[in-house]
Amino acid sequence: MLHEPAPASPDKDYACDRKARLGLKLFWIYCIIYAGFVALNTMAPKVMEARVLFGMNLAAVYGFGLILLAIGLGLAYNALCTAFEDRVNNGQTGKEG
């Protein structure tokens, strides 16, 4: 509501399935690392006191790491998706690699 629907993309995206599979893989990788973080905080919070990097404890490093990993994975995902799109859609194969 309060905005017009975006125009339909004129070209079919043949890289769709491949991007979805890549997205799922990256999602599970992040999900496992996040689950490890939650498990450590829940079951062994004292472990998070350990000093691991630049004088900071595991809690701070793991927390910052999750944020930076999200940005890094996002950039990698975009680069790979763009490469898929260029290769598959510009090649007009009509089939996915």
Place this chain on the structure above:
Amino acid sequence: MTYSPSPFAVVLFISFVIFVIGLSSYLARRTKTSKSYFAAGGTIHWGVNGIAFAGDYLSAASFLGICGLIATAGYDGFLYSIGFLAGWIVALFVVAEPMKRMGKYTFTDALDANFNYKGIQLMAAISTLIVSICYLVPQMVGAGVLVRPLLGLPHYAGVLMVGGIVIVIVATAGMTSTTYVQFLKGGLLIVFSTVLVVLVLYRGLATQPTPDYHEFKSLGPVMADGVVVSVEDAPYTVEGQKEAGGEIFVKLSREDVVTWWHLVENQGERRLEEALSITDTAAGGRLYNGLPQEESGFYPVGHMKEIVVDGESVERTGPVGPFRFLSLIEDSTVVRFPKAVVMDDGNRVQVYYQKPTPGKEVMRPGLKFKVDKGSTFWTKLDFASLMLALFLGTSALPHILIRYYTVPSPKCARKSTIVAIAAIGFFYILTLYMGLGAMVGGVMDVESNNMAAPLLAKSIGVTLFAVICAVAFATILGTVSGLIVAASGAVAHDLLDRYMGIGMSDRGKVLAGKIAAIAVGGLAIVLGILFKGMNVSFLVGLAFAVAASANLPAIMMLLFWKRTTAKGVAASILVGVVSAMGLILLSPSMFERYGMTRDAAPIALDQPGIISIPLSFITLIVVSLLTQKKSETAVTAVQ
């Protein structure tokens, strides 16, 4: 606490509000016809949309709530930042492109794209309305909190002000002005939060955080049979002694002013340490440290008891780097001010007492979430439930989902999500520094931790305070605008147009959207006043749980399970909403809100996600399997 408004801050704030309303009016003039009124969608650049995403998402919960939680509970508050950001991974890798491909106007369109089923239209619209309203409440509470120190106005005035302005913004130019307000606010929030953090690091840490910081008194008690009977060398009279939460508090009077003191024992020596108190008298009055509010008996708090640099105690560190700042806090001792409540002759007294806490405890989980000392199976489950809801909730928020329809293509939806992740991730790292800076900066108002970040800015300078307050207000305006757009879309497009089949012209839809915006805005104002005093991050956490329970199972299964049926989707939304809301209403926190004890609640969980999310998934699977019809299944999953 009593606040005196700064004229400069007031002028800057009012100028900002006038600018935002002017921008809306300008955009409204350019969108006179119904067609142009709707023309924002599909034309927004992905970069602008990404920052607008950040502006939409970084709500009062992120700026006011998380900083406040970190300032009172240390690392536990930062866990919200991590959970909120992690949720964007689901949005990027799973939801962004398919939602863009399937949707037209709203989240309901995407869910219903392959079915055209009335049940989905109704349930998804109701879910959108409920989640939007759950999310609106904390924003309005944040608005009420903000106007007190800025303008010296009461809570309800702030709520009314935000509600009124947002209704004007949405009802004049709709998504166009909402997008640009969010873009502007997202950019300003990140820039000025960075400035604040740089200045906090430059100032460093000190045991006397501000020149006029309160000097806490310590008295020697005279004890008889374990009870304080008098005080050494000081003109105080002992009026009584109370115990609460394992701590002993002593009531002293001097020149007819009653104050409360915390009895502590350190290495065999007993002392009475000065505390702050708020007394709600049986007659309906309220006293701050024994004095009426206008006599300013309260003062800001939060300091370090000891700063250890390379093994030696120092009073001041000077400028420090971002890593050093955190390691110094871990090595040192922070004084926090937890609350205890005692009943005294019919008066309810909230006592905020000094609690020296080792930095290593501040910098790891456990001060708020009971995962360590005093933890039980249920408290650990509660924490895991919150982290699950934060992770799965982001990609199910209707006001976030509709922003995928404002860009031209799925590729742009993906790119704008990455811009959003970078901007939001950077901001969330800043929250740790702003929160800890407030915790030890002598700025905290014990009555409300929501003002931590603006008060930290005030301790640096009135100009920065004025700018940060204006940005915080814009933060609330941006998010509330997005929520009201989503809610009004659910009413006008999903319910009236699609579900009820009322044939409306474009102009009629616009009018219905405006009326819905006014109604939802009005409801949010009422709820914002009723929920005064609750931490905004806690409230937003509940909204995430409802969104994750109601919407995410339907989205995920629709995309990845080809046997999903329309009835399965509708049932899962219904079960998700009802179970999440039901568990919240029966939770210990809500029972406290009802005026009862936490123990009276029938369930021990505050966070419903760990029960309601799986329940919603199971419902979808079972109902879909029971209602398999070839024509009804989602044959185009993951396309």
